[in-house]
Amino acid sequence: MKFCVVGINHHIAPIALREKVHFKETDIIACSEQITGEGIEECIIVSTCNRSEIYFMSRDVIADCGRIKQFYQSYFQTPIEDAFFIEKVSDDAIRHLFYVSVGLDSAVVGEDQILGQVVDAQETAINIGSTGKGINKIFREAITFSKEVKTQTNVSHTPVSIAYIGVKQIARFVDLKTARVLVSGLGNMGRLAAVHLMDSGAEVFVTNRTIENSYKIQRERPGVQVLPFEKLKENIERVDVVVSATSSPHVIIKEEHVAGIQKPLYILDLSLPRDVSPDVGEKENITLFDIDSLQKISEESQKQKKEILDGYRDAIETKIQEIQSWDLNRKVDPLMKSLNERCDEIANQTLNYIFRKTELNHSEQKKVDKIVRAALKKVMREPILSLKEMEDFAKKESVIQTLEEMLTK
Structure with missing residues (x-):
């Protein structure tokens, strides 16, 4: 089987499309079951604010890739x-999976969250039973490698999440030490933004549909003030900056929520699908930043991190070769079993013929039996061992395929 990925990401798909094909947590279970129920044996869905990708193992690449696109x-x-x-x-x-996991493929190079999201995606897939030995091996290698890179380079010690970049962008227009900021939505992205804002000296208000999440962060950071989610318009009117990072599938902040705003208001939309209607950004006195508009920020920081991570590209290529070698070698073991079974069949036929045509006693038959079986297995074993040691992967795969076809006839 071949390892494949089909999906949508920030490199080529605009945010207007990405927000329409974003997998919510509740989607992933149903979608994984549907995909694996249609002939694809193993799949893992990775869905973040910048990508919606389905990784899978395929016996028929052209058909299965087309099937995923149609899905x-x-x-x-x-x-x-x-x-x-x-x-x-x-x-x-x-x-691609290695680049994603290590942060080389991120909108903000080296960002902190993606590795955890890849880990969560595999754990979810394992829990719902949509993975197998092949895809788990590849994900495990990518995750382990990425953890080692982050440890060796300390690349994550400087925060580079979208939330951090967004806060830094707002700080270009607003003195955060005197600013009043509303953070709506307290998932990972919202909490990160709230922490960065507090560390920058801002007066932070938080609001969340589940009010206990608001009180939780208030207990951790006593300076935080909790506001009711139901009074969104009033909440917006009292602040200078709004950071929206909910997991809502629908727009949260619409034109009516900012009607009558006379002072400058900066809105940071960290959600996908977007929380803020694009029309809001066209209003006078309002400046709106979404995920895509943040990608060009802090280019120098990204450049430095990219240079560090680029140094691991050769190591990634080595890992790819190791995975491919592992994958091909695991195909050799079933071949060995099939060949041994075929050897036994030939040995049985040959010995039956010999014993019918001769008058050997029991002791002599045992000796002949041992000789014949050992000779056949030696003939078969040496080519298989040579196959395992073959370094030309394309030739190795071709030989394995030929043997598989021969043994299934």
Whole structure:
């Protein structure tokens, strides 16, 4: 089987499309079950604010990649041009997963959250039973490698999440030490933003549909003030900056929520799907930043981190070769079993013929039996051992395929 990935990400798909094909947590279980119920044996869904990607193992790459593309369009009821899909197979797909996990493929290079999101995606898939030995091996190698890189380089010691970059962008326009900021939504992104804002000296108000989450962060950071989620318009009117990071599938902040705003208001929308209607950003006195508009921020910081991570590209290529070698070698073991079974069949037929044509006693038959079986297994074993040691992966795969076809006839 081939390791594949098909999906949508920030490199080629605009945010207007990405927010339509974003997998919520509740989607992932149902979608994984549907995908694996349609002939694809193993799959893992990675869904973040910048990407919606389905990784899977395939016996028929062309058919299965087409099936996944059609699944995106039918499940989300959204037509998607083929040009907006990424589609990678085998080495390219493994390389892509490594780049994603280590932060090389992120909108903000080296960002902190993506590795945890990849780990969570695999754990979810394992729990719902949509993975197998092959895909788990590849994800495990990518995760382990990425953890080692982050430890060796300390690349995560300087925060570079979208939340951090967003706060830094707001700080270009507002003195955060005197600013009043509302953070709406207290998932990972919202909490990160709230912490960065407090560390910058801002007066922070938080609001969340589940009010206990607001009180939880207030207990951790006593300076935080809790506001009722139901009074969103009034909450917005009392602050200078709004950071919205909910997991709502629908727009939260609309034009009516900012009607009558006379003073400058800066809104940071960290959600996907977007929390803030694009029309809000067209209002006078309001400046709106969304995820895509933050990608060009802090280019120098990203450049430095990219240079560090780029130094690991050769190591990634080595890991890809090791994974491919492991994958091919695990195909050799079933071949060995099939060949041993075939040897036994030939030995049985040969010995039956010899014993019918000769008058050997029991002791002599045992000796002949041992000689024949040992000779056959030696003939079969040496080519298999040579196959395992073969370094040309393309030739090795071709030989394995030929042997598999021969043994199934």
